[in-house]
Amino acid sequence: MADKEYTDPERMEKIVSLCKRRGFIYQSAELYGGLNGCWDYGPLGVEVKRNLKDFWWRRNVQEREDIVGLDGSILTHQAVLTASGHVGGFSDPMCDCLLSKARLRADQIEPQSGTAYRYSGASEGEWTVERNFAVLLREGQNENKARKTARQYYAQFHPNKSLSPKSLELQGETTSQEENTTSFNPENGSLLTEAREFNLMFKTQMGASSSEDDPNAVAYLRPETAQSIFTQFKNVLDTSRMKVPFGIAQIGKAFRNEINPRNFTFRSREFEQMEIEYFCRPGDGLRLTDEWLENRLSFYEEIGLPREKLHVLDVPDGERAHYSEKTYDIEFDFPFGCQELEGVAYRTNYDLSKHQEHSGKPIEYFDEATKEKFIPHVVEPSAGCDRTVLALLCEAFDEEEVVDSKGKTETRTVMRLNPRIAPIKAAIFPLLKKNEDQVRISREIQKELGRFMHVFYDETGAVGRRYRRQDEVGTPFCITVDFETLGEEDPDLKDTVTLRHRDSMEQERVAIADLLPHLLKEIR
Ligand code: GAP
Numbered sequence: 001m002a003d004k005e006y007t008d009p010e011r012m013e014k015i016v017s018l019c020k021r022r023g024f025i026y027q028s029a030e031l032y033g034g035l036n037g038c039w040d041y042g043p044l045g046v047e048v049k050r051n052l053k054d055f056w057w058r059r060n061v062q063e064r065e066d067i068v069g070l071d072g073s074i075l076t077h078q079a080v081l082t083a084s085g086h087v088g089g090f091s092d093p094m095c096d097c098l099l100s101k102a103r104l105r106a107d108q109i110e111p112q113s114g115t116a117y118r119y120s121g122a123s124e125g126e127w128t129v130e131r132n133f134a135v136l137l138r139e140g141q142n143e144n145k146a147r148k149t150a151r152q153y154y155a156q157f158h159p160n161k162s163l164s165p166k167s168l169e170l171q172g173e174t175t176s177q178e179e180n181t182t183s184f185n186p187e188n189g190s191l192l193t194e195a196r197e198f199n200l201m202f203k204t205q206m207g208a209s210s211s212e213d214d215p216n217a218v219a220y221l222r223p224e225t226a227q228s229i230f231t232q233f234k235n236v237l238d239t240s241r242m243k244v245p246f247g248i249a250q251i252g253k254a255f256r257n258e259i260n261p262r263n264f265t266f267r268s269r270e271f272e273q274m275e276i277e278y279f280c281r282p283g284d285g286l287r288l289t290d291e292w293l294e295n296r297l298s299f300y301e302e303i304g305l306p307r308e309k310l311h312v313l314d315v316p317d318g319e320r321a322h323y324s325e326k327t328y329d330i331e332f333d334f335p336f337g338c339q340e341l342e343g344v345a346y347r348t349n350y351d352l353s354k355h356q357e358h359s360g361k362p363i364e365y366f367d368e369a370t371k372e373k374f375i376p377h378v379v380e381p382s383a384g385c386d387r388t389v390l391a392l393l394c395e396a397f398d399e400e401e402v403v404d405s406k407g408k409t410e411t412r413t414v415m416r417l418n419p420r421i422a423p424i425k426a427a428i429f430p431l432l433k434k435n436e437d438q439v440r441i442s443r444e445i446q447k448e449l450g451r452f453m454h455v456f457y458d459e460t461g462a463v464g465r466r467y468r469r470q471d472e473v474g475t476p477f478c479i480t481v482d483f484e485t486l487g488e489e490d491p492d493l494k495d496t497v498t499l500r501h502r503d504s505m506e507q508e509r510v511a512i513a514d515l516l517p518h519l520l521k522e523i524r
Helices: 009-021 043-062 078-083 143-155 226-231 233-240 282-302 350-359 385-396 436-450 463-473 512-523
Strands: 025-027 039-041 067-069 075-077 091-096 103-105 112-124 127-137 169-171 174-181 196-199 202-205 218-221 246-255 270-280 310-314 326-334 337-348 365-367 372-374 377-384 397-403 409-415 426-430 455-457 477-481 496-501 507-511
Touching (some): 009 025, 009 397, 039 043, 043 246, 043 270, 043 282, 043 385, 075 078, 078 350, 112 143, 282 310, 282 377, 326 385, 337 385, 385 397, 409 463, 426 436, 436 455, 463 477, 477 512, 496 512
Parallel strands (some): 067 246, 426 455, 426 477
Antiparallel strands (some): 025 039, 091 103, 091 196, 112 127, 112 169, 202 218, 246 270, 326 337, 337 377, 365 372
16 A cells, blocks of 8 residues: 655655756746646657647547537636636635744644743833734744744834844744644744635636726636536537537537646646536436446556556545536545545535526536436546646656676666657667768658657667657657668568567567557557
């Protein structure tokens, strides 16, 4: 059983650095100091993301008769999100650090124990300030630390901004023992404000003439892709003639004004979701939730996340979203701990009922078999595309000691990405860039394979170095055109190439004519 508490910050640092160095993921607006919680996918990252989305779409839409697709608008009518409960309730509890002004998610603060040093104010000569403040000291910390922190806090109210906090006299010091409190900032011990609700949606104004106060002009960037599926349910039903049970799938951007974006792309403000709303009869909801859970676990295994690193959390009563009667969180062992990858939720008929009620239009389904009318229930497997990409990158990253051709030991960095997901499927090298025949044949192979997959041509540097460059970005196959390909060493080997496998580093001879079927089998 894996240790769910285990973290490896050093490994995570290496992954983030590789992502930037090799063009997987960059901080958004890095040129201007970065836009917090937003990320840009570089030339390799965009391929990984696209491969993941294409594979998800193929498995969930194209290979199934009971699921159809949708691409809804990102800008969302406020009535939709009022009906769904997002306008009134899509919020996180937030509090502020009185000292640093950092904003924290109140429900994510680790409980701490220690001695709270409390003050009623401070003075300096004639000047005084009366405000309650406190600092939590953990066992073994010196009480002067509390006084220093308190002086820093009170100094911000002094009119002389260059005054040393040391000149302040603290007022009314008392202490109390605190057990498992979440009222102090774990970073600096400072007291936090009371928690208050913070709506996570991005609000915007629509139309050229809109004024900020015009309620009719308000729209939101969608916080989940699900709502356009619910509001288009009737249209899809009428135009596609699907019969319950059936699903509507969507991949697209969602936006949340997260209080604390963190862990690289894991919690972002702009991210992509891959969601299915699977509509069913009321009595089938719980069974289908279990079935979807298994289906989704298999999917993750198919793209290279091992089963032993995936954990299922049966979310207890009181912790599920307001619409859910049952939720499983699929969690993955990231280097920063075991965290949610996907939620599989039984949303009952909550959303369709709400949209029927608020719009005043019938959204019922007529069952031909039983001649009954009902509002379908729904099971929702909702995956994060960016989180899955991150999990795949974290899982793929590896460093191993290898001995080079000169007998020297070196560290090989290799991204062991599943070939389905790898950004470049095959790299093609002429052994010598000055050999015109090798270059010509390599270019022909590049052109032929490039019609079916993303390939890369490289002729610079020693072949060993070219292999290493490809290992680092996860290219599963390298193809080298050499003298044997030209038939110069052995006529039997004419028109064959060296196919080198990334993970084992083994090499085999393959006929050029067999390359395409061979690779297609591996990457599909
Ligand atoms: N429609 C249901 C829904 O949106 P959710 O658990 O809030 O449920 C589903 O989100 C998935 O979307 C999560 O499991 C996660 O993979 C992804 N996700 C949610 N918030 C995210 C964020 N701030 N950054 C990246 N991915 C996020």
